[in-house]
Amino acid sequence: MNHNPERREIAIYSREELCGDYFILWIWDDELSKISNPGQFFEIRAHSSLHDAWDSQRIPKLFKPISVYDNSGGRIGFFIKNVGPGTSALARLKAGDTLELIGPLGNGFPIVKGRRVLFLSGGIGYPPLSYLQKELINHNLIFWSHGGASSADVFPCDEVWTVDGSFGKQGMVTEGMADLLLSKKIDLVYSCGPGSMLKQAAQIAAAHGIEHYTSMEAYMACGIGVCHGCAVPVGTDEDWTYLRVCKEGPVFNAADVLWSEL
Incomplete structure (x- = not known):
């Protein structure tokens, strides 16, 4: 279900390394957790203050659409692959850094039972x-x-x-x-x-x-x-x-x- 999402600034509380170029960024937000559904996504990017610090690296300013990997008890996980300039900027983030995000966005999967x-x-x-x-x-x-x-x-x-x-x-x-x-x-x-x-x-x-x-x-x-x-x-x-x-x-x-x- 779509709503009217606002841009938020949320600190990353944990980063998890996976195989290859994959990693997970974890945030805590009770409100977003309650309104997020499977199949929806967020537009996310590193906070603009970090972009200023990384200026010489020509970091893209656009948000990246990232789907929700896990959502439970206020904890939301973004499962990301480092494949280009946008995701490489996210790959530089660590616990304590701040994300800018908009979401949840889009319409998710219908929840069907007994199949x-x-x-x-x-x-x-x-x-x-x-x-x-x-x-x-x-x-x-x-x-x-x-x-x-x-x-x-x-x-x-x-x-x-x-x-x-x-x-x-x-x-x-x-x-x-x-x-x-x-x-x-x-x-x-x-x-x-x-x-x-x-x-x-x-x-x-x-x-x-x-x-x-x-x-x-x-x-x-x-x-x-x-x-x-x-x-x-x-x-x-x-x-x-x-x-x-x-x-x-x-x-x-x-x-x-x-x-x-x-």
């Missing part, structure tokens, strides 16, 4: 499903298949695929999806990851007539629906429109997305 669920994630698509799992685990049977480029992109789940074969099964995570739908008697899919993976997952779920909700990734400047830079086509070939990933999304019913235009 046989498949989680399908790729790369940095892992965090929002981890948060969702905590909300669903007591009410659903869940099987989680995750894919990454290599063993540096592997996180706790039921099945792992890596492109280079360095861990788990070799190939794309969608290669095993059809078999899982049948063998696990799946009747609901949640997915998050690169666009090409989501498109393949949507086609497979549709071919099996299975309900599928997907969290889409997109470049965005504002994060609040003003710039329309993150719009995706939804509808049919004959009747379609654009919806914004940051506002109407990032979670969509995969059957509504016009994948042929992506």
